[in-house]
Amino acid sequence: xxxxxLIEKIVKGNNTHLFAVLYxxxxxxxxxxxxxxxxxxxxxxxxxxxxxxxxxxxIKTYKGEAKFSTWLYSFTYNFCVNYIQRDxxxxxxxxxDDLEASFADIEEIDDALIFEIKATKLKLxxxxxxxxxxxxxxxxxxxxxxxxxLSILLGVSKSAVKMRLNRAKxxxxxxSNFLDL
Numbered sequence: 804x805x806x807x808x809l810i811e812k813i814v815k816g817n818n819t820h821l822f823a824v825l826y827x828x829x830x831x832x833x834x835x836x837x838x839x840x841x842x843x844x845x846x847x848x849x850x851x852x853x854x855x856x857x858x859x860x861x862i863k864t865y866k867g868e869a870k871f872s873t874w875l876y877s878f879t880y881n882f883c884v885n886y887i888q889r890d891x892x893x894x895x896x897x898x899x900d901d902l903e904a905s906f907a908d909i910e911e912i913d914d915a916l917i918f919e920i921k922a923t924k925l926k927l928x929x930x931x932x933x934x935x936x937x938x939x940x941x942x943x944x945x946x947x948x949x950x951x952x953l954s955i956l957l958g959v960s961k962s963a964v965k966m967r968l969n970r971a972k973x974x975x976x977x978x979s980n981f982l983d984l
Contacts (some may be wrong), residue, residue, distance in 0.1 A: 806871035809825055861878075
């Protein structure tokens with residue numbers, strides 16, 4: 804049974820047994836993403852469980868416009884970011900049209916500078932960087948997503964994605980320079 808067929812049956816009947824099939828298909832991937840955010844197996848397990856509870860409630864919001872795995876990926880990232888932000892009492896950053904328009908004035912950070920950072924130092928940087936920056940850097944460089952894919956996944960324009968990526972790279976380099984001291 805395909806994901807879409809399975810979801811359709813879950814939504815129609817609130818069927819927890821069929822939801823368990825969906826859980827079996829995706830729980831390890833969701834757990835891995837949660838673990839990349841929190842670095843604690845226990846917390847990642849709790850997040851995975853909580854995420855699937857919320858997913859059961861919100862699965863009817865899946866419209867089938869993208870593959871379910873892509874939609875779940877976005878759901879997972881948002882869930883993890885919200886968890887981290889809740890813990891740090893931060894709100895998601897909103898980007899105004901004015902900021903988007905001013906993106907052309909911002910000096911773009913070259914990807915090569917990010918690639919030069921050693922893995923151990925990069926791990927320290929990702930542990931220290933704000934969750935929204937960490938999220939977009941991981942999606943771009945670890946998960947190899949394109950600007951277009953990020954735009955669709957995040958529900959923002961391509962220029963907003965470029966601006967967020969640039970800000971995240973700039974922040975990563977600032978932390979990197981700080982770690983050199």
